[in-house]
Amino acid sequence: MIACCRFDAEVLQPTFAEYPDLSLELEGLHAGESTPFRLVFWARGVPAADLDASLADDPTVEDVRRLATTAEAPLYRTIHPGDLPAVSIYNAAIEHDALLLAAISDGEGWDVRFRIPDRDALSALCERCRDLGVRVDVTSIHDRDEATCYGFGLTPSQREIVTLAWNRGYFSVPRETTLASLANELDISQQAASERLRRGLWVLVSNTVCERDADGTADRQ
Structure with missing residues (x-):
């Protein structure tokens, strides 16, 4: 657990x-x-x-x-x-x-x-x-054992891009970097960076701000 x-x-x-x-x-x-x-x-x-x-x-x-x-x-x-x-x-x-x-x-x-x-x-x-x-x-x-995850539910690749985005000012207002720049640093496509960041943020929010049910679905009420 x-x-x-x-x-x-x-x-x-x-x-x-x-x-x-x-x-x-x-x-x-x-x-x-x-x-x-x-x-x-x-x-x-x-x-x-x-x-x-x-x-x-x-x-x-x-x-x-x-x-x-x-x-x-x-x-x-x-x-x-x-x-x-x-x-x-x-x-x-x-x-x-x-x-x-x-x-x-x-x-x-x-x-x-x-x-x-x-x-x-x-x-x-x-x-x-x-x-x-x-x-x-x-x-x-x-209760579900997510053995492939670590930290707050993030996989290593998700943690890498979320951390990089934070450190480069991607979440700042106004933004200090672009998704293309993050993708370039990680040597992946912009689409792959977008999907990885989006999945990482979903996991992070679902494991901290929002509750998850035993089947892994988030409570959106």
Whole structure:
């Protein structure tokens, strides 16, 4: 079963408060008895030089390192105090065999997509979060196992073009690039780019904003 939830975790909130345009996409997360709570994420919307200083001063961060800087976004590794509720949430997720698939945050909580065995395990995880004083909202549940997809239901090619369109300003008003330009960068036809982007947006919306029924059809009411 695939579940999407929003967690009101306090991790990196001081940095988000300083930069309202900041958005993060989780690349990796790990915590254990001998390993501190560690996040690896891509950061967008803030110059890396500014973000370096803010993360270093963030009281929820014990250590930070910029691992890479690409044309699209810098990649960071942060280590956090072991007594944060987020650590207990992560441990509870492991106890209930929840596998993290993707997580993003714009400062208004963390939107997390994970695979979990069943609804009983999901209910137990949510109850544990409430015991820790962390609000969690289940935004969607999909009983259908879409094994070929990852992230928020996107295939690798769909994720590639949606990300490229975002980074090149295709969704900006006014637009900063064209569909033909996106197709040229991906070395595909404009028609193929149009179909791939349209399918990707449909999957993204159906897996985040709109509910899906068990047969995979979207509720359009």
